[in-house]
Amino acid sequence: DGGITQSPKYLFRKEGQNVTLSCEQNLNHDAMYWYRQDPGQGLRLIYYSQIVNDFQKGDIAEGYSVSREKKESFPLTVTSAQKNPTAFYLCASSIGGFNSPLHFGNGTRLTVT
Amino acid sequence: KQEVTQIPAALSVPEGENLVLNCSFTDSAIYNLQWFRQDPGKGLTSLLLIQSSQREQTSGRLNASLDKSSGRSTLYIAASQPGDSATYLCAVHPGANSKLTFGKGITLSVRP
Numbered sequence: 001d002g003g004i005t006q007s008p009k010y011l012f013r014k015e016g017q018n019v020t021l022s023c024e025q026n027l028n029h030d031a032m033y034w035y036r037q038d039p040g041q042g043l044r045l046i047y048y049s050q051i052v053n054d055f056q057k058g059d060i061a062e063g064y065s066v067s068r069e070k071k072e073s074f075p076l077t078v079t080s081a082q083k084n085p086t087a088f089y090l091c092a093s094s095i096g097g098f099n100s101p102l103h104f105g106n107g108t109r110l111t112v113t
Numbered sequence: 114k115q116e117v118t119q120i121p122a123a124l125s126v127p128e129g130e131n132l133v134l135n136c137s138f139t140d141s142a143i144y145n146l147q148w149f150r151q152d153p154g155k156g157l158t159s160l161l162l163i164q165s166s167q168r169e170q171t172s173g174r175l176n177a178s179l180d181k182s183s184g185r186s187t188l189y190i191a192a193s194q195p196g197d198s199a200t201y202l203c204a205v206h207p208g209a210n211s212k213l214t215f216g217k218g219i220t221l222s223v224r225p
Contacts, residue, residue, distance in 0.1 A: 004156075042202070042217040043157075056210065090156055099144060099206060102213070104156030
């Protein structure tokens with residue numbers, strides 16, 4: 001079955017530590033995205049990549065970093081510079097940009113204490 | 114700046130009712146609009162995508178309409194079932210090379 005796999009489902013970290021969230025897709029999609037979801041705030045775009053080896057900042061990129069070395073993979077690193085990292089993180093992909101339907105993974109809930 | 118509003122934030126209905134979920138947006142110059150479903154603790158599932166040139170899209174018991182001039186879209190769910198209980202989000206695509214703007218969602222509860 002084709003889809004997007006995010007791992008782990010739950011992640012706990014101490015303040016000051018960097019943490020990397022995994023996102024892998026086997027849909028052969030060119031575009032991939034990272035969103036953050038907080039209660040009462042809706043989804044906010046962190047980073048997106050339209051093609052391998054290229055990515056752009058979204059609306060809330062500060063304190064995050066990404067890489068896109070392979071078409072299938074788009075890992076997100078939450079650095080210690082991110083002031084409020086505790087959130088639900090969602091990875092998505094699409095065939096070709098925002099005009100195509102987005103396919104989402106099941107998310108990673110990150111808790112930083 | 115495009116803003117997307119979904120009111121009310123929560124809705125509870127008895128099983129079998131036909132219902133309408135509303136989505137409004139401030140800038141009528143949109144490329145497309147998508148409706149998503151999200152189950153608790155899960156990702157989003159795309160339900161329907163309406164291009165700006167279309168008036169509606171249908172999938173099973175779901176029908177989504179788009180009225181760009183009034184800045185509104187509605188998601189119609191026929192004969193609601195407890196399995197329809199979820200949060201429904203709409204998202205607007207302002208144009209080529211632009212990013213989606215999401216509403217905050219409507220949490221629907223269908224009572225048996």
